[in-house]
Amino acid sequence: MLQFGATPNAFTFPFILKSSASLSLPATGKQLHCHVIKLGCKSEPFVLTALMSMYCKCKLTVHAQKVFDEVPQRNLTVCYNSLISGYVQNDKFLNGFYLFSEMRLRGVEFNAVTILGLVPGCTVPGHLWLGMCLHCLNVKCGLENDLAIANCLITMYVRCGSMELARRLFDHIPEKGLITWNAMISGYAQNGLAAEVLELYREMELLQVDPDAVTLVGVLSACANLGAQKIGYEVEQNIRSSGMRFNVFLRNALINMYARCGNLEKARIIFDEMPEKTLVSWTAIIGGYGMHGLGNSAVELFDKLIKTGIQPDGTLFVSVLSACSHAGLTKKGLYYLDIMKREYGLKPGSEHYSCVVDLLGRAGRLEEARKLIESMEVEPDGAVWGALLGACKIHKNVELAEIAFNKVVELEPTNIGYYVLLSNIYTESNNSEGILRVRLMMRERKLKKDPGYSYFEYRGKTHLFVAGDIGHPQTEEIYKMLNRLEDTVSELGGANKNGQEVINQEPPNIMGVHSERLAIAFALLNTEIGTDILVIKNLRICGDCHSFVKRVSKIVDRLFVVRDATRFHHFRNGTCSCNDYW
DNA sequence: GTAGGGTTAG
Numbered sequence: 001m002l003q004f005g006a007t008p009n010a011f012t013f014p015f016i017l018k019s020s021a022s023l024s025l026p027a028t029g030k031q032l033h034c035h036v037i038k039l040g041c042k043s044e045p046f047v048l049t050a051l052m053s054m055y056c057k058c059k060l061t062v063h064a065q066k067v068f069d070e071v072p073q074r075n076l077t078v079c080y081n082s083l084i085s086g087y088v089q090n091d092k093f094l095n096g097f098y099l100f101s102e103m104r105l106r107g108v109e110f111n112a113v114t115i116l117g118l119v120p121g122c123t124v125p126g127h128l129w130l131g132m133c134l135h136c137l138n139v140k141c142g143l144e145n146d147l148a149i150a151n152c153l154i155t156m157y158v159r160c161g162s163m164e165l166a167r168r169l170f171d172h173i174p175e176k177g178l179i180t181w182n183a184m185i186s187g188y189a190q191n192g193l194a195a196e197v198l199e200l201y202r203e204m205e206l207l208q209v210d211p212d213a214v215t216l217v218g219v220l221s222a223c224a225n226l227g228a229q230k231i232g233y234e235v236e237q238n239i240r241s242s243g244m245r246f247n248v249f250l251r252n253a254l255i256n257m258y259a260r261c262g263n264l265e266k267a268r269i270i271f272d273e274m275p276e277k278t279l280v281s282w283t284a285i286i287g288g289y290g291m292h293g294l295g296n297s298a299v300e301l302f303d304k305l306i307k308t309g310i311q312p313d314g315t316l317f318v319s320v321l322s323a324c325s326h327a328g329l330t331k332k333g334l335y336y337l338d339i340m341k342r343e344y345g346l347k348p349g350s351e352h353y354s355c356v357v358d359l360l361g362r363a364g365r366l367e368e369a370r371k372l373i374e375s376m377e378v379e380p381d382g383a384v385w386g387a388l389l390g391a392c393k394i395h396k397n398v399e400l401a402e403i404a405f406n407k408v409v410e411l412e413p414t415n416i417g418y419y420v421l422l423s424n425i426y427t428e429s430n431n432s433e434g435i436l437r438v439r440l441m442m443r444e445r446k447l448k449k450d451p452g453y454s455y456f457e458y459r460g461k462t463h464l465f466v467a468g469d470i471g472h473p474q475t476e477e478i479y480k481m482l483n484r485l486e487d488t489v490s491e492l493g494g495a496n497k498n499g500q501e502v503i504n505q506e507p508p509n510i511m512g513v514h515s516e517r518l519a520i521a522f523a524l525l526n527t528e529i530g531t532d533i534l535v536i537k538n539l540r541i542c543g544d545c546h547s548f549v550k551r552v553s554k555i556v557d558r559l560f561v562v563r564d565a566t567r568f569h570h571f572r573n574g575t576c577s578c579n580d581y582w
Numbered sequence: 583g584t585a586g587g588g589t590t591a592g
Contacts (some may be wrong), residue, residue: 014584049585081586151588155592182589214590221591252591315592434588 006326008540010041014050021054028384029054030063037492045073049082056086060097064308076108085117086473093121097130112146119152128160135169151179153291158187182214189218189225197222198231213247227536227563228459229261259288262534262561262568279313287319291567293577295327300458302336321355325362326567326578333359347377354383360392366400380410389418393425393451397432401425411440416447424543454515456523468512474522482513514545516562524556532559542563 008016009385013036020028022233033051042049047069055064063088071079079105085094100118101427103110115138122131131450135153143149150173170176170184181204188196201219211219214236223232236254239245251274258267270284271277282305289298301416302320305312312320324333337356353376360369369388370570373380385408419442426434455464467470471477516537523533523582541549541564553560554574562569570577 011584046584051585078586083586085586111586113586120588146588148588153588155589177588179589184589186590212590217590249591256592278591280591287592301583319592495585 007039007412009039010044013041013044013047015056017047017050021050021057021205024058024323026058026060029060030060031068033063036466037575042070045071049078052079052082052086056083056090059090060179061086061090061092076103077111079115080108080110081113081117083481084114084244085159088117088121090479093123093127096121097267112143114147115143115149116152119149122156123159125161128157131156131160132165136378147173147175147177147180151183153185154180154183156192158183161191163191163193173288176209178209178212178215181209181238182212182218187217189221191205192225192227194222198226198228202242202368213244213250216244217249218254220250220257224253224257224260226460226462227261227450227455227534229263230256230457232261248274248276248278248281252278252284255281255284255288257293259284260563262563263286263294264288264292264294279310279316282310282312283319285322286316287338290319290323290326291563292569292570293326295323295329295332297328299325299332312344314349315351317346318351320455321352321359325359328362329366330359330363337383350376350381350390351385353378353380354387357384357387358390362394364395366391366395366397370400370403372552380407380409382415382418385411386415386418386421389421393421396425396428398425398429398431411447416442419447439508452515452537452539452582454519454535456519456535457535458523463522464578465515465522467515469515469518472518473521474525477525478518478521481525482517485524485552486548488555489548514542516541517548518546520548520552520560524558529557532561534561537562538563540566546576549578550574 013032017029017032035398036042036047036051048067051067052064055061055067061083064083068079068083080099084096084099084103085097087093087533100110100114103114112259114310115134119131122128122134128416131153134156138144138146138149138153138547150169154166154169157163157169170180173180181200184201185197188194188200196219201215201222201562202217216239219235222231223229223235232254234309235508237318239247239250239254239364244250247474251270254365255267255270258264268287271281274281281354282301286298286305289295289301292539299318302312302316305316314574317336324330337348337352339351340348347536353372355370357372360372366388370509373384374389376384385404389401389404389408390406392398399470401422405418408415408418419438421434423438426432426438451466453464453466455462457463463472500559516535519535519537520533522536527533541562546569549562549569549571549573558572560571562571567578
């Protein structure tokens with residue numbers, strides 16, 4: 001327009017500024033600002049608001065504030081709204097909130113847009129009370145029927161970690177929009193409440209609300225968590241017959257779902273078929289290989305990615321480092337940590353170090369692992385010390401285990417897993433005093449063992465078992481089957497690869513028979529010979545169960561796959577694919 | 583006639 005000699009005015013500037021803002025071009029924006037001044041439009045409220053919005057979209061909040069300071073007394077609400085949401089979207093929630101206080105002190109009226117600008121700023125549990133205040137304010141002003149605000153408030157509660165409040169609000173909305181459903185579904189998915197996701201999805205189907213890609217990404221993520229491949233497959237069929245089949249987000253979610261349901265072949269096919277892969281696609285498939293202990297395939301793909309010249313990010317390095325540790329590729333893993341820093345200029349975080357500590361620990365290089373922790377440029381978190389503690393268990397180093405334990409309980413005092421780990425280390429070294437000390441500590445802190453559960457999907461139904469479960473209709477048969485297995489397995493007996501006796505080392509267990517055993521016995525009872533068995537456990541499989549399944553797989557000609565909290569264990573003919581040994 | 587807003591993958 002300027003090139004053609006036409007002169008913009010107060011009516012046309014907002015349009016021009018808006019398109020410049022959508023391109024996020026600060027230089028062009030600044031030029032336009034000069035034109036605004038030259039052409040005498042600098043006191044037009046519409047132009048000023050558009051200018052502020054443009055500056056905020058270009059991340060130049062300081063410039064936006066300068067414009068705001070010159071705003072005349074008219075149309076103040078809209079100007080405040082613009083700058084408030086600008087601050088919030090640039091992660092300057094406090095500035096936005098101060099501005100809102102100022103607005104109220106000056107007696108400037110606020111409206112729905114003001115609240116919509118502020119609510120997304122409440123993103124951490126610490127902001128929950130502020131978010132609740134905004135919610136109250138919203139109701140007080142009679143804006144509770146504004147669906148956009150309600151959607152936004154749901155997301156706020158989700159981000160602040162309060163799923164109950166999110167759900168309460170959701171249930172009170174009489175006419176929900178698709179975005180309302182999506183906010184709730186993806187909220188549940190992000191918080192790991194997979195069963196709730198599927199429940200809501202069912203409800204949507206019943207009410208004949210058509211899902212979109214956002215809905216299905218949440219549903220697929222829930223399927224991945226639950227190992228619900230059958231539902232995932234149905235979703236895939238729906239996607240294929242709809243206009244969403246080329247959606248990259250959905251394809252990534254499908255790769256992730258199939259990989260986490262144990263179907264790596266299918267995950268790989270979808271990955272290979274993608275014409276335009278994103279970093280997330282690579283991360284999903286590489287992480288999938290890593291979880292299954294296929295470190296070499298993971299590394300191969302990672303190297304292929306590097307050759308294409310795509311810049312890997314921190315998350316991808318987590319996948320590849322964890323793949324190396326699960327497959328025992330110590331040298332390769334250390335190399336990747338090195339190039340991550342030197343070649344890609346990425347700063348390793350705690351999540352990277354915990355993989356590498358695990359990697360060194362498994363290889364028996366405990367001292368190096370400890371030195372690595374000491375050399376970290378970020379504060380080590382619980383997972384880092386926890387990895388060292390796990391390595392001490394493998395290599396029976398009680399002294400270092402105590403050091404790691406003291407650190408880890410300081411950082412995660414309520415994580416029961418670490419107490420159990422140390423107690424098991426003491427058990428192995430016959431340190432009854434130590435065991436007592438840990439138990440006392442747990443009692444003092446009122447810590448109870450998280451209920452471990454396992455499940456097996458059979459004919460589209462999930463059969464869930466907790467330790468010592470007697471609630472299943474087939475309970476009697478399951479325990480009979482288990483007894484038979486245990487008898488056969490202990491008759492088999494024999495020595496492990498270190499030459500030590502491994503028969504029935506299990507201490508008497510107050511929690512009853514472990515859930516994974518019940519799930520496996522159920523699966524053996526109900527499935528045909530020759531089918532593979534996938535059991536999912538929410539916690540990590542314990543050493544005793546691991547060796548039990550290993551021995552069962554020697555006498556029963558099946559592939560047993562156990563997915564636990566961190567990876568897949570494939571058992572066949574008396575061996576396991578994982579790099580662990582107990 | 584013009585400006586300010588909500589939900590997505592690891």
